[in-house]
Amino acid sequence: MDVQPMEDDATFVRPFIITGGRAEPLQADLRLETLVVAVGVPDETLTFERRHIVAVCAEPTTLAEVASRVGVPLGVAKVLVSDLVVAGRLDCRQPAELPLQMLERIRDHVRAL
Structure with missing residues (x-):
């Protein structure tokens, strides 16, 4: 069976690499609808994904x-x-x-994943 590699396979990073091998968050109370907001601005001390999250969370x-x-x-x-x-x-x-509008947005974003 010949398996063709995905085109973007070279840029794919396994999730366990991003999380340092952890599958469970330090806080168990995080839900889909939890509002997250940045406390400061992203800086170079954060990894790419963490810096991106802080930037995305400039607004709740x-x-x-x-x-x-x-x-x-x-x-x-x-x-x-x-x-x-x-x-x-x-x-x-x-x-x-x-x-209701927020619930519909959450639903649409989850479906997009």
């Missing part, structure tokens, strides 16, 4: 939207966001109730 953004915008699976986004919250780079809030 849901965890699902962070995963979509950064282009990583939701589980990877949870680990990275959790790391950034623990490091004091991000702040997260659990919204009491989400408006």
